[in-house]
């Protein structure tokens with residue numbers, strides 16, 4: 504945990520009427536200036552976490568700290584926190600400038616100062632020329648920017664964003680991801696974003712919190728989550744991961760040698776744990792970390808091809824190892840020796856230097 508977090512959730516639980524558990528003993532530190540993303544399937548507690556930080560939801564137990572101060576009992580308006588809602592929640596009867604200035608009017612800011620800040624905020628999101636426009640005249644992407652401007656104009660310490668890009672089409676969404684990241688860097692404000700889209704989380708975040716059933720599974724930077732998932736849930740939620748029941752064979756310096764049936768595998772031992780010979784563990788192997796060849800060789804195991812899927816630069820091969828274990832392999836389309844059709848036998852091996860995590864269970 505960070506030494507001086509900006510926000511600290513301490514033992515936060517939320518039980519809704521009817522006994523539905525929204526959050527279950529969540530501990531989370533959010534550092535000042537970071538872009539943190541809460542990621543997980545629908546219903547895992549992402550929105551509830553944001554609402555607890557914003558003050559729209561009071562936790563059943565636990566404490567919310569900001570700069571070390573207990574703010575659990577503060578009203579939303581008294582917290583230096585603003586939220587961008589999924590549906591933007593703009594006021595249709597107000598123009599762009601009025602929407603953006605709304606929070607400042609509530610704070611009774613002088614007219615001239617208010618105008619200056621509204622202009623600056625709209626400038627930040629590239630909408631300086633839309634001050635007088637009606638909300639109904641704007642495109643989806645522009646509405647999204649107005650909602651952002653309205654949230655940053657109050658200069659919050661923490662900006663909360665609940666699925667901010669989910670209403671946009673794929674192309675615009677990718678563009679807005681880049682813009683959002685740039686805006687965050689320029690403002691230096693702490694952003695806490697919610698998404699159920701792992702690609703979005705991986706491309707935009709400094710750190711990602713993976714949630715499942717009201718609990719935190721893992722908190723890590725994107726590359727660590729991808730390369731070193733701590734749990735089976737994280738391994739299967741982030742990208743595609745083959746989870747192979749494997750027998751421990753022995754140790755080779757830093758490498759732990761396993762076998763999934765006939766297929767030799769290697770895992771890194773960064774947990775420090777060395778299993779005993781004959782123990783079984785789950786080894787996670789990314790599809791791109793397998794090689795497939797037409798000929799058998801030292802270190803390969805045969806697999807029957809059951810499907811070949813075009814993925815653009817790569818082909819995805821679905822196959823079955825001897826014991827009926829399904830595996831997925833990605834190979835560059837031009838790769839030599841990668842000419843397979845359904846029914847063929849592919850000889851599978853682990854790519855040299857592949858970094859495979861050893862997972863519990």
Ligand SMILES: Nc1ncnc2c1ncn2[C@@H]1O[C@H](COP(=O)(O)OP(=O)(O)O)[C@@H](O)[C@H]1O
Nearest residue numbers: 519523524525544545546547548549550551552
């Ligand atoms: N006001 C509420 N009343 C009852 N149950 C709720 C309420 N809000 C959320 N929940 C439940 O709490 C769990 C977490 O919800 P939520 O935080 O909205 O999930 P997410 O945003 O990750 O999809 C879900 O099971 C949801 O049905």
Ligand SMILES: [Mg+2]
Nearest residue numbers: 549550551697
């Ligand atoms: Mg939600």
